[in-house]
Amino acid sequence: EDKVVQSPLSLVVHEGDTVTLNCSYEVTNFRSLLWYKQEKKAPTFLFMLTSSGIEKKSGRLSSILDKKELSSILNITATQTGDSAIYLCAVCMGGTSYGKLTFGQGTILTVHP
């Protein structure tokens, strides 16, 4: 059974702190890993990582894929209250499961002023 596990499940920090969110996966046919941010309702896309693109950065957010360890991290530096959200990791499958996406449970990040 394909599995995506995120840790921690919940994190509370103060503005200015740096946080690292983890995502590990056990899937039959890995194709890519995606990070999403969910604030009020619908998730919004952050990054997509593949074998040919294992590191992405956008402003204070960055993400790395470790294919050997079957994991990814999402780093947020100098956190702001607007970073408070649920962060979701998802793995996109290939092969016979082409098109299937499996999400992790999510990490709830709360940033206090």
Place this chain on the structure above:
Amino acid sequence: EAQVTQNPRYLITVTGKKLTVTCSQNMNHEYMSWYRQDPGLGLRQIYYSMNVEVTDKGDVPEGYKVSRKEKRNFPLILESPSPNQTSLYFCASSLTSRLAPGDEKLFFGSGTQLSVL
């Protein structure tokens, strides 16, 4: 405006009464998918569709049906809803069915909060 539209936003119903949640996208996307979100379980895929008339089961398809008769629409049907289907549902779409690099960027609808009593 490019968007994925789900209706209704909120729905309260009773056990056994058939219901349909509609999903429509105006971006000419090939790929569409349904998810349910429950506390502590994240998003779980119910069904997905690579193109018109092509649908496949996700991780939790039991109790649900879908159809893809037109490219823009992907309704989710609960023939006989039960309380364990109370959840937040999301429809999403993506440009191509191949989900090639860059295409994995899913566009999500605003969600449908379903309560089955």
